[in-house]
Amino acid sequence: MTVALAIAFVPSLFAFDLEGKVKVEPPYPEPSLLPVDEKYVADCGPHKISSRLKISPDGGVANAVVQLEGDFSTLREMPLQGDFVLDQIDCEFKPHLALVPQGAAVSILNSDGFLHNVRAFDEKAEMLFNDAMPKKGQVLKKRFDRPGRIIVRCGLHHWMHAFVIVQEHPFYAVTNEKGYFKISSIPQGTYTLRVWHEELGEAEKEINSQTNSLILTYSSRR
Numbered sequence: 242m243t244v245a246l247a248i249a250f251v252p253s254l255f256a257f258d259l260e261g262k263v264k265v266e267p268p269y270p271e272p273s274l275l276p277v278d279e280k281y282v283a284d285c286g287p288h289k290i291s292s293r294l295k296i297s298p299d300g301g302v303a304n305a306v307v308q309l310e311g312d313f314s315t316l317r318e319m320p321l322q323g324d325f326v327l328d329q330i331d332c333e334f335k336p337h338l339a340l341v342p343q344g345a346a347v348s349i350l351n352s353d354g355f356l357h358n359v360r361a362f363d364e365k366a367e368m369l370f371n372d373a374m375p376k377k378g379q380v381l382k383k384r385f386d387r388p389g390r391i392i393v394r395c396g397l398h399h400w401m402h403a404f405v406i407v408q409e410h411p412f413y414a415v416t417n418e419k420g421y422f423k424i425s426s427i428p429q430g431t432y433t434l435r436v437w438h439e440e441l442g443e444a445e446k447e448i449n450s451q452t453n454s455l456i457l458t459y460s461s462r463r
């Protein structure tokens with residue numbers, strides 16, 4: 242299930258769109274297989290494919306967070322309505338990375354017919370919540386009031402993790418399977434574009450209204 246972001250800012254002649262691609266230089270690592278504990282194999286299968294680093298055949302990096310830094314405080318507030326969902330299905334979180342406006346309600350689901358134990362931690366590793374979800378179809382509603390990066394884990398299935406990126410403004414994007422992203426209706430100006438990926442780390446680039454497309458390449462795996 243994907244998370245749809247409804248960004249309803251009034252388009253302006255003085256705004257611009259930015260498209261781009263996040264890449265990594267070869268050689269590209271093979272996806273790693275994560276072992277499943279014996280007692281969970283019946284539910285989850287013998288192993289899981291790691292979601293930490295997904296690279297397309299031409300080096301596009303999925304699940305990188307692209308974010309503009311700037312003062313957007315004069316803009317209209319972000320709409321909080323939307324279908325912000327983090328599902329637990331087949332012993333994995335879907336999506337692996339969810340963008341969520343600050344203060345919006347996020348539905349955490351259990352689509353599996355067995356127990357998950359969802360735990361969220363902020364960037365200082367402080368636990369925000371810790372809830373058992375034993376039932377199929379169970380829904381937990383959570384709100385995140387401060388911008389930042391939340392890691393969500395399952396207390397039972399050690400390979401399960403996902404990120405909730407809490408946005409303070411709409412100028413964020415997550416790269417798709419091919420590494421592409423698009424940020425729309427950016428007010429004219431000069432910004433720092435900050436990129437974060439859980440394996441590849443951080444990168445940044447200065448952009449301005451003349452920058453309509455760019456390719457950002459990580460030099461190697463860290």
Ligand SMILES: [Cu+2]
Pocket residue numbers: 332356357358395396397398401
């Ligand atoms: Cu679990």
